[in-house]
Each structure stands twice: as structure tokens, then as C-alpha cells.
Amino acid sequence: MAVKIRLARGGAKKRPFYRIVAADSRMPRDGRFIEKLGTYNPLLPKDSPDRVTLNLDRIRHWLSLGAKPTDRIARFLENAGEMDARVRDNPLKAQPGAKALARQEATAGAEGADADTPAEDPQ
Numbered sequence: 001m002a003v004k005i006r007l008a009r010g011g012a013k014k015r016p017f018y019r020i021v022a023a024d025s026r027m028p029r030d031g032r033f034i035e036k037l038g039t040y041n042p043l044l045p046k047d048s049p050d051r052v053t054l055n056l057d058r059i060r061h062w063l064s065l066g067a068k069p070t071d072r073i074a075r076f077l078e079n080a081g082e083m084d085a086r087v088r089d090n091p092l093k094a095q096p097g098a099k100a101l102a103r104q105e106a107t108a109g110a111e112g113a114d115a116d117t118p119a120e121d122p123q
Helices: 056-064 071-080 098-116
Strands: 003-012 015-024 035-040 052-054
Touching: 003 056, 003 071, 035 056, 052 071
Parallel strands: none
Antiparallel strands: 003 015, 015 035, 035 052
16 A cells, blocks of 8 residues: 555635645545644644644654655655755746746837837927
8 A cells, every 4th residue: 555645635615724644645635544644724824833733753653654745745844854855956937938928028129119219309
């Protein structure tokens, strides 16, 4: 059985609340899980202590048994100091998209056209 430590969504529509669970990877996202390991409330401020709660002893236990954390859970564990920080390389993240590039070119072309027209003397 392949065990994952992942988020299971709860809460109402437009009001997400997540349980951090150890679950069989073949089970549905919000379906049956083996054990609840913590909670995540994305609606709370980032500096709130209740935003992410982790039962670190049980998480260590499941990691020792070979459970694989999802990317979001791995980030939570990195912030808690339980896992080594992984270098994430996304070189295209800072580059604007196609529409933004077209918009920049259009505004640069309009500014260049304004600079080419001579200013009239107000005499």
C-alpha cells in the first residue's frame, strides 16, 4: 500500500478548510484516510499559529514507514524544520506571459510615437 501525506478538503463552498491526513494513494482526495495528522486553514493570516497545525510525532512515524508527502505538505514540513529545504527551480516564473509582452510592446510603441511628434510652440 502506497501511503501519502496529503490534504483532504473540507469546509463550505468558497470557505476551504483542509485536514492533513495519511491516506492510501488510491483513495479519493476527500475519501477514506488512515489517520488525521493536522489541519490547514488558508483563510487565516499567514502569521497566525492556527493556520497550520501539525502532529509532528505522527508525521515522523509515517515518514519513517515510507509515506511520501505531497509538495504542499513538504513545504509545511520545511517551514516547521522537519525536512531539508528543497531547491525549486522555475526559471520562467519571473517572465511575463504573451499577453503582457504584447501589452508592453504596445505601450512602448505608443510612447515612442508620442516622442517622435514635435511639440507645437504656444505663441
